[in-house]
Amino acid sequence: MTRLGTGGELAGEVMRGRPRAVARLISLIEAAVADPGSAADGTLREAMAELAAGAREPYRARVIGLTGPPGVGKSTTTSMLIRVLRGRGARVGVLAVDPSSPFTGGALLGDRVRMQDHATDPGVFIRSMSSRGHPGGLAWATPQALRVLEAAGCDVILVETVGAGQAEVAIAGVTDTTVVLLAPGMGDDVQAAKAGILEIADVLVVNKADREGARATVRELRTMVGLATAPWRPPIVTTVATRDEGAGELLAALDRHQAYLEESGEAHRRRLARARDEIEAVALARLRSRFSALHGDRLDALAERLLAARTDPYTAADDLLAAVAAGTEA
Amino acid sequence: MTRLGTGGELAGEVMRGRPRAVARLISLIEAAVADPGSAADGTLREAMAELAAGAREPYRARVIGLTGPPGVGKSTTTSMLIRVLRGRGARVGVLAVDPSSPFTGGALLGDRVRMQDHATDPGVFIRSMSSRGHPGGLAWATPQALRVLEAAGCDVILVETVGAGQAEVAIAGVTDTTVVLLAPGMGDDVQAAKAGILEIADVLVVNKADREGARATVRELRTMVGLATAPWRPPIVTTVATRDEGAGELLAALDRHQAYLEESGEAHRRRLARARDEIEAVALARLRSRFSALHGDRLDALAERLLAARTDPYTAADDLLAAVAAGTEA
Numbered sequence: 025m026t027r028l029g030t031g032g033e034l035a036g037e038v039m040r041g042r043p044r045a046v047a048r049l050i051s052l053i054e055a056a057v058a059d060p061g062s063a064a065d066g067t068l069r070e071a072m073a074e075l076a077a078g079a080r081e082p083y084r085a086r087v088i089g090l091t092g093p094p095g096v097g098k099s100t101t102t103s104m105l106i107r108v109l110r111g112r113g114a115r116v117g118v119l120a121v122d123p124s125s126p127f128t129g130g131a132l133l134g135d136r137v138r139m140q141d142h143a144t145d146p147g148v149f150i151r152s153m154s155s156r157g158h159p160g161g162l163a164w165a166t167p168q169a170l171r172v173l174e175a176a177g178c179d180v181i182l183v184e185t186v187g188a189g190q191a192e193v194a195i196a197g198v199t200d201t202t203v204v205l206l207a208p209g210m211g212d213d214v215q216a217a218k219a220g221i222l223e224i225a226d227v228l229v230v231n232k233a234d235r236e237g238a239r240a241t242v243r244e245l246r247t248m249v250g251l252a253t254a255p256w257r258p259p260i261v262t263t264v265a266t267r268d269e270g271a272g273e274l275l276a277a278l279d280r281h282q283a284y285l286e287e288s289g290e291a292h293r294r295r296l297a298r299a300r301d302e303i304e305a306v307a308l309a310r311l312r313s314r315f316s317a318l319h320g321d322r323l324d325a326l327a328e329r330l331l332a333a334r335t336d337p338y339t340a341a342d343d344l345l346a347a348v349a350a351g352t353e354a
Numbered sequence: 355m356t357r358l359g360t361g362g363e364l365a366g367e368v369m370r371g372r373p374r375a376v377a378r379l380i381s382l383i384e385a386a387v388a389d390p391g392s393a394a395d396g397t398l399r400e401a402m403a404e405l406a407a408g409a410r411e412p413y414r415a416r417v418i419g420l421t422g423p424p425g426v427g428k429s430t431t432t433s434m435l436i437r438v439l440r441g442r443g444a445r446v447g448v449l450a451v452d453p454s455s456p457f458t459g460g461a462l463l464g465d466r467v468r469m470q471d472h473a474t475d476p477g478v479f480i481r482s483m484s485s486r487g488h489p490g491g492l493a494w495a496t497p498q499a500l501r502v503l504e505a506a507g508c509d510v511i512l513v514e515t516v517g518a519g520q521a522e523v524a525i526a527g528v529t530d531t532t533v534v535l536l537a538p539g540m541g542d543d544v545q546a547a548k549a550g551i552l553e554i555a556d557v558l559v560v561n562k563a564d565r566e567g568a569r570a571t572v573r574e575l576r577t578m579v580g581l582a583t584a585p586w587r588p589p590i591v592t593t594v595a596t597r598d599e600g601a602g603e604l605l606a607a608l609d610r611h612q613a614y615l616e617e618s619g620e621a622h623r624r625r626l627a628r629a630r631d632e633i634e635a636v637a638l639a640r641l642r643s644r645f646s647a648l649h650g651d652r653l654d655a656l657a658e659r660l661l662a663a664r665t666d667p668y669t670a671a672d673d674l675l676a677a678v679a680a681g682t683e684a
Contacts, residue, residue: 069668072666072667072668073666073668073669075666076660076663076665076666076667077663077666079663080663081663082660082661082662082663083661167667168667171667295661296654296657296658296661297657299656299657299658299660299661300653300654300656300657302660302667303653303656303657303660303667303670303671303674304642304645304653304671304674306667306668306670306671307645307671307674307675307678308638308641308642310671310672310675311638311641311675312634312638315634315637323630323633323634324626324630326629326630326633327626327627327629327630327633328626328629330406330412330629330632330633331412331413331625331626331629332412333406333407333409333410333411333412335406336402336403336405336406336407337402337406337497337498337501337632337633337636338399338402338403338636339403340633340636341633341634341636341637341640342640344633344634344637345637345640345641348637349679
């Protein structure tokens with residue numbers, strides 16, 4: 025077994041596509057979610073710098089997000105997509121992102137079982153990742169986990185959100201293509217979710233299309249999509265993921281969107297936005313850590329003033345920022 | 355109708371307990387979620403400063419969080435609590451916090467209907483608030499909305515999370531007491547959620563206690579609580595909120611926890627932590643806004659370097675922070 029002591033060694037093993045090193049590095053990222061600012065020192069930072077230096081073409085991997093209400097068949101669909109992508113010879117990474125509610129643990133375990141078909145395939149990396157309730161944790165960790173999977177040679181990375189919550193919207197920010205899944209018989213939910221769906225969906229999937237009401241759901245979505253004025257109108261694909269039905273159509277829709285992204289220049293814009301968000305998330309985490317480490321006493325004093333009604337949150341924040349600015353120039 | 359043109363006037367009306375001003379100020383907070391940094395200028399800031407200056411005893415209101423898996427009866431229980439608290443003569447604020455998934459809109463509307471009993475009671479303020487998918491938005495907005503409700507004279511504020519997601523954990527950070535609700539027949543979920551529940555629950559409620567399996571759920575929770583080593587062991591209360599059963603027991607459990615908080619000094623510690631978080635959230639929002647406004651070009655240039663594999667996220671973040679530090683000292 026290889027020693028993975030230093031960040032450089034760990035990065036080297038990741039770039040050779042070793043699953044153990046991939047798992048280890050993503051665990052380091054996940055563990056740092058509690059105090060991401062401190063991660064800017066040490067093994068993780070060293071490994072990430074090495075990965076960046078070794079990247080021939082960063083952001084090369086296609087990142088496809090899968091999201092939708094609980095019970096709609098996200099992980100069965102992910103599993104189906106893995107199969108067709110593997111059929112093409114692509115190396116596939118899967119990142120299951122958990123918005124970290126204390127109430128979704130069960131769903132996570134249940135879902136993972138369905139992916140065990142692929143557990144022994146060396147061309148597939150599957151990882152789940154949670155922000156463990158730390159606000160901003162996913163924004164910090166997800167882009168870095170994508171970097172690791174890309175460096176390990178993944179051509180396509182599927183990002184699946186587990187459960188329901190804030191993660192959907194955050195995930196849409198890191199993907200090239202976002203697939204929103206729905207199922208028949210969620211009529212009211214579709215109505216309620218209209219605005220949200222149109223905002224983030226690049227491809228719409230009606231899964232469980234053998235169930236009653238599938239046509240009505242498709243019709244409803246078609247009406248919604250027809251009203252959209254954006255240059256890309258999300259195609260609507262029907263699937264029965266448990267039987268692999270619609271896999272080819274879904275892949276074709278994903279490819280069309282990818283071609284659109286490249287032709288329109290949107291691909292570069294999305295990647296640039298991702299890079300910006302990634303830098304900003306690391307910078308903010310670093311600042312938050314600095315608040316605690318260097319300015320904990322100052323923050324305590326300001327909090328006491330706030331409790332005593334001797335300041336307001338905005339003025340206190342300005343005082344804190346002035347202290348941070350004075351500190352960083354030293 | 356009163357003019358509410360300036361922040362000072364708006365704050366004055368809030369402190370006189372005018373529902374329209376309360377709604378208006380919370381809307382300003384919610385609207386600023388998209389760019390909270392910019393909220394540090396203008397009407398909102400002025401109003402919040404005025405509220406802080408006018409507060410006799412900040413953080414005086416008891417803040418009680420209600421959370422739990424979807425369908426467990428959170429808003430029926432909230433409604434029951436409003437009734438018993440009103441019976442004591444308390445002024446009650448309700449803040450329904452939506453983790454802002456595009457998929458939860460329907461649940462939100464459905465839930466609100468059940469609270470219409472209290473819509474015409476001048477001693478009750480009910481508001482929902484969403485972070486609209488902006489990461490960190492709730493951490494910024496929730497403490498400020500609590501300030502507004504407190505300034506309007508609320509003695510108790512119930513914070514209910516809508517749907518499921520990251521909000522539960524974030525909300526536990528702003529409450530004095532967190533109530534976790536469960537219902538019978540969620541055996542597996544309870545198992546899976548063990549760690550999460552014990553981490554945030556101050557009081558456990560088994561609602562729908564007239565259903566089969568209620569005793570088993572209580573037994574299971576009792577075992578879990580028995581294993582806890584913390585000085586406060588969450589009491590377990592059974593309720594049938596639709597019939598107001600268990601309301602008195604729940605209120606008694608809440609009062610016991612409040613007494614424990616005060617006696618142990620934990621009340622002050624929690625409030626101080628809230629004040630710290632509140633200042634930090636405003637400061638971070640301000641910094642993020644500054645990144646875009648003052649350092650957008652710098653961030654773009656760094657993002658291009660990251661795309662070209664000429665830097666890594668940590669080094670780029672350091673470069674950005676150096677630019678921000680240089681900017682703020684000027």
